[in-house]
Each structure stands twice: as C-alpha cells, then as structure tokens.
Amino acid sequence: MRKERAEIERVIEEVDRELVAEERSAMVRVSHDFADPQQARRAARRAGRAVLRSLPVRRGVADLDEEAA
Structure with a gap:
C-alpha cells in the first residue's frame, strides 16, 4: 500500500x-x-472574418420571390 501511495504521489x-x-x-x-x-x-483580421461568418446570410429579392411561388 505504501508503494502504491508513493507512486500516486509521484x-x-x-x-x-x-x-x-x-x-x-x-x-x-x-x-x-x-x-x-x-x-x-x-x-x-481573423476576428473580423469570424464575425462576418457568424452573421446571417442576406438573401436577395429573387430568392424571396421563388419561395413565395
């Protein structure tokens, strides 16, 4: 038991x-x-790119028209 304790302490x-x-x-x-x-x-620069990647993607008007149809 002393050997085990010494090994654990080490x-x-x-x-x-x-x-x-x-x-x-x-x-x-x-x-x-x-x-x-x-x-x-x-x-x-890396921090700026990370912020831009975290923003939601801006969708164009053409994308909205297709979804409405």
Missing part, C-alpha cells in the same frame, strides 16, 4: 509540474501576441 507531482510548465508557456504566448504587430493585425 504521478500527481509530475502532473502538477506539467501544468505549471504549460501555464507558463501559455502566458508567454499571450504576451507575445500583443507585442508582435504582425500577429496583432492577423488576429484582428
């Missing part, structure tokens, strides 16, 4: 270290995104 510590390392790398990525003008422009 795995938990390893996961904690990995989570801390992942959080640090995410923070670096976030700070670089705001510092790099080219990345900022690209991110703004």
